[in-house]
Amino acid sequence: MNYSTLKKTFVFSLVALLALVEVSNAQTATNSTAKVFGGRGQYRTWNFGINAGILTPHVVVGGINDYNKSNFNLGYGLTLRKQLGHSFGLELAGVRGKLSGENDATVAPLTAGSYASFETDLAVAASLSAVVNVATIDFLQRENAINFIAKIGYGTSRYAPKAPFNWKDKAGEYDGTGTNKYVKEQFIPVGAGVKFKVSERVNFDLAYVMNYVDGDNVDGTYAKGTSKDKFSYTSAGLEFSLGSVAKPNLDWVNPVALMYDELKDPTLRNEVEALKGRVSVLEAADLLKDSDGDGVADKLDKCPNTPAGVKVDGSGCPLDVDADGVPDSKDACPTVKGTAALNGCPEMSGVAGSAIAIQFEFNSSVLRTSAYATLDKLSADLKANSSSTVQLDGHASAEGTDEYNMSLSTDRANSVKTYLVNSGIAANRIAVTGFGESRPVASNATEAGRSQNRRVEFKQQ
Structure with missing residues (x-):
């Protein structure tokens, strides 16, 4: 150098x-x-x-x-x-x-080239x-x-x-x-x-x-x-x-220090405090008030006077799962689309009198022995016509609550279904629906009428 x-x-x-x-x-x-x-x-x-x-x-x-x-x-x-x-x-x-x-050259002698x-x-x-x-x-x-x-x-x-x-x-x-x-x-x-x-x-x-x-x-x-x-x-x-x-x-x-500073930024704290103040103002203005206790604020509640205990949708109105215009709280058939005249249950299909009824005792879903002959004939008809199906509709008289009678009517229909399945009919050929007390065929004011209402109707299709 x-x-x-x-x-x-x-x-x-x-x-x-x-x-x-x-x-x-x-x-x-x-x-x-x-x-x-x-x-x-x-x-x-x-x-x-x-x-x-x-x-x-x-x-x-x-x-x-x-x-x-x-x-x-x-x-x-x-x-x-x-x-x-x-x-x-x-x-x-x-x-x-x-x-x-x-x-x-003192390190290594020069070579040719x-x-x-x-x-x-x-x-x-x-x-x-x-x-x-x-x-x-x-x-x-x-x-x-x-x-x-x-x-x-x-x-x-x-x-x-x-x-x-x-x-x-x-x-x-x-x-x-x-x-x-x-x-x-x-x-x-x-x-x-x-x-x-x-x-x-x-x-x-x-x-x-x-x-x-x-x-x-x-x-x-x-x-x-x-x-x-x-x-x-x-x-x-x-x-x-x-x-x-x-x-x-x-x-x-230094990203770590920068993040720490941002979290500790007085401006951010002021914004949080301001937000708390705005929330307090909203609460003071009763924007969160819920008079009927259905979980939807009055300002958003389209049905503000819903009775206590009734399930509601996001707008505060009673639920209607089957969309038949009858709220679930009053619908005797909440999962089946029906009419208001029948408390939310569908109209009976077929010609009047085409349904055959099997009667039951008061508060019972046990088949009477008198029903065996009718059910045996139905089983034979179903076996003879392998493409046919049967609809079982369970009913109850007016004693007891609506919920209990709905369950009792379904149990009665399932009793008939169990008999038919045990006789050799495939379960997928049998449809079951419970209607509770919503479809009386006689007056529930008399015992004679109530006895007729404790039934299961079946229609072969």
């Missing part, structure tokens, strides 16, 4: 040292109004950097070298980074400088890399001041190697004197670094990037056949955050 290069390196190192001192004395960041899920628009996300450092024609990991001694030369570059999240960004970088190396030294003018090495924040030293602190980063990308380079003897670039021209003075090659940059927060606007960066070139002519020597050349760039630099000073830099956002 010559004196000029050494002087430039010293000056830059002095700048780096001053930056580190400023890091140690940096004040805490100003308070931010950024929200956890407010998006990137609330942050500064663009960063511009300048750097300088050492270029060498070797890397610490991978490959072999055509020269056994690498020289250190000054390199310098620029970066432009777009931070997409607090831990990820995309960086456009450009580096230029000089690469040189020697074959030291090898050169004593080389020098390459690196016109530019431009790359686009993904930059990931992999760790922070002070991750438990509210505000980060040191970030470790890793990067990998893809780039293209322009360089002109020089050697004591003629060499050819990829266009086959000697000594770089033709129209293709600079060799063009792609390369893969892989690097790591550390960022120090100097202020809200400035970072001090240290980085080491290994560049793997897709060619064997960076040093002007095709010496190893299938080997590829490489070079590294060790740099220090300053990075400046661009954008409104009123916005924080996304590089240094």
Whole structure:
């Protein structure tokens, strides 16, 4: 390294040292109004950097070298980074400088075809890399001041190697004197670094990037056949955050602390208190009042005087499951669509007198022995006509409650069904319906009439 290069390196190192001192004395960041899920628009996300450092024609990991001694030369570059999240960004970088190396005869004697030294003018090495924040030293602190980063990308380079003897670039021209003075090659940059927060606007960066070139002519020597050349760039630099000073830099956002601050935000507390006040006002205005106790507020209740205990729908009106216009609380057949005249039960089908009735004792669902002959004939008819079915309608007299009589009428119909099934009739050919006391055939004012109403009617179809 010559004196000029050494002087430039010293000056830059002095700048780096001053930056580190400023890091140690940096004040805490100003308070931010950024929200956890407010998006990137609330942050500064663009960063511009300048750097300088050492270029060498070797890397610490991978490959072999055509020269056994690498020289250190000054390199310098620029970066432009777009931070997409607090831990990820995309960086456009450009580096230029000089690469040189020697074959030291004291290390290994020169062989045929090898050169004593080389020098390459690196016109530019431009790359686009993904930059990931992999760790922070002070991750438990509210505000980060040191970030470790890793990067990998893809780039293209322009360089002109020089050697004591003629060499050819990829266009086959000697000594770089033709129209293709600079060799063009792609390369893969892989690097790591550390960022120090100097202020809200400035970072001090240290980085080491290994560049793997897709060619064997960076040093002007095709010496190893299938080997590829490489070079590294060790740099220090300053990075400046661009954008409104009123916005924080996304590089240094701590999402956990930001979420905590948002939850403790006095503005949010004030909003909650205001909401409580509005709820109190609504309650005071009786908007939640429910006079009939059916669970629907008076302001929304379309049937505000529903009797106690009656089940209602969302509008506060009595339920009508079968939609026959008779509320379930008054519907003798709540699951079968009927008419209001029959208390919600359907009209009897068939011709009058087509139904045959089997009588039952008071408060009983046990078949009389006198019914066996009728049921045996019905069973025989059903067996003779395998496509026919039978409808069993159970009824009761008016003694007892509506609910009890509905259950008793269903039990009576099921008693008939059980007899027929035991006689060999498939259960799926027998339909059962209980009508309770809703369909009397005689007056319930007399015992004679009530006796006629305790029955099961069956119709063969």
